[in-house]
Amino acid sequence: ELKVEQNPLFLSMQEGKNYTIYCNYSTTSDRLYWYRQDPGKSLESLFVLLSNGAVKQEGRLMASLDTKARLSTLHITAAVHDLSATYFCAVGDLGNEKLTFGTGTRLTIIP
Amino acid sequence: NAGVTQTPKFRILKIGQSMTLQCAQDMNHNYMYWYRQDPGMGLKLIYYSVGAGITDKGEVPNGYNVSRSTTEDFPLRLELAAPSQTSVYFCASRPWGWPYEQYFGPGTRLTVT
Numbered sequence: 001e002l003k004v005e006q007n008p009l010f011l012s013m014q015e016g017k018n019y020t021i022y023c024n025y026s027t028t029s030d031r032l033y034w035y036r037q038d039p040g041k042s043l044e045s046l047f048v049l050l051s052n053g054a055v056k057q058e059g060r061l062m063a064s065l066d067t068k069a070r071l072s073t074l075h076i077t078a079a080v081h082d083l084s085a086t087y088f089c090a091v092g093d094l095g096n097e098k099l100t101f102g103t104g105t106r107l108t109i110i111p
Numbered sequence: 112n113a114g115v116t117q118t119p120k121f122r123i124l125k126i127g128q129s130m131t132l133q134c135a136q137d138m139n140h141n142y143m144y145w146y147r148q149d150p151g152m153g154l155k156l157i158y159y160s161v162g163a164g165i166t167d168k169g170e171v172p173n174g175y176n177v178s179r180s181t182t183e184d185f186p187l188r189l190e191l192a193a194p195s196q197t198s199v200y201f202c203a204s205r206p207w208g209w210p211y212e213q214y215f216g217p218g219t220r221l222t223v224t
Contacts, residue, residue, distance in 0.1 A: 004153075031210055042201065043154075043215045050210055088153055092211060097142060097161060098169065099213065101153035 002027050004091050006102035014110050016078050021105045023072040023089035031092035032072050033099070034063050036085045043088065047074075076107070084109045112137050115216035117202050123222045124192045132187040132219050134202030142205045143185040144213060145169075145177065147198040154201060160185055192223045 003026040013019050023032070031050050035043040047056045049065035049072060056063050060083065062075045072089055086106045090099040118133045136143065141162045146154040146169075156169030160179040174196060176188040185204075189196060199220050203213040 033212065042217045045212060045214070048210045048212055090154075097159060097211075098156055101146075101155075103153045104151075106151075 002029070002091060002093050002100045004089060004100050004102040006087075006089055006105050008105060009103060010106050010108075012108045012110060013076075013079055015080055018078065019076050021074040021076075021087055021107075023074070023091075023102055025070045025072075025091045025100075027070075028094055029067070029070075029091045030094055032065055033090045033092075034072070034074055035088045035090065037088065037104070038085050046087075079109045081109045081111060083107065114138065115202055115204055115214055117200075117216040117219050119219060120217070121220045123224065124189075126192060126194065126223060128192050129188070129190050130192070132189070132200055132202075132221070134185045134187065134216060135183050136185075136202075136204040136214075136216075137183065138204065138206065138214070139182060140204035140214075141182070141207045142213075143179065144203040144205075145175070145185070145187045146201045146203065147171065147196075148201060148218075149198050157187065157200075189221075194223050197221060197223045 005024045034046040047063040052067040054065045060077045065072045086104045088104045090101045115136045144159045145157040148154050155171045158177040160166045199218050201218045202216040205213045
């Protein structure tokens with residue numbers, strides 16, 4: 001059974017600082033997704049990572065994937081208040097249609 | 112395109128009542144999914160469908176039923192609502208083919224009291 005763990009679960013950081021969110025998963029997968037969720041809102045797709053060593057960047061966010069370590073990271077550079085949200089990783093179950101979600105990281109950026 | 116739409120946005124049910132959560136998509140996606148999100152948690156898969164007439168159970172199907180008579184619609188039925196079904200329900204869809212990215216609806220917030 002595929003298990004996905006994110007850490008930290010809560011992160012409070014000052015504007016301008018850098019930090020990393022980690023997503024570990026338990027079995028081989030061929031795809032990993034990062035989503036953002038604002039309070040009371042739906043999930044917004046951020047990144048799709050499909051191969052070992054994949055790196056994608058959008059603004060102050062950068063995601064990477066290490067399939068051998070079964071680890072993805074979401075790095076935040078010079079955080080700004082607008083990045084406050086909950087971030088989820090989701091891992092595709094190899095050979096079927098399902099995604100397994102992590103429990104999310106609630107990120108709060110403090111001015 | 113409207114994308115994935117869900118109705119209602121909010122609903123309060125009494126214990127033992129039944130209701131149907133509606134989900135529709137106008138992107139001609141084959142795959143559709145129902146998730147629930149409990150407070151402070153990630154999403155858990157309830158049911159999914161790979162096309163009209165084909166559905167399968169996810170991780171937490173008990174207390175729910177689905178049907179898929181058309182490509183566009185994927186309603187979720189709650190029979191005999193229980194407080195444990197208080198949650199936010201998200202519907203998602205995706206097209207056939209790689210990279211299997213799912214697109215989410217706005218959600219339905221359900222309270223059972």
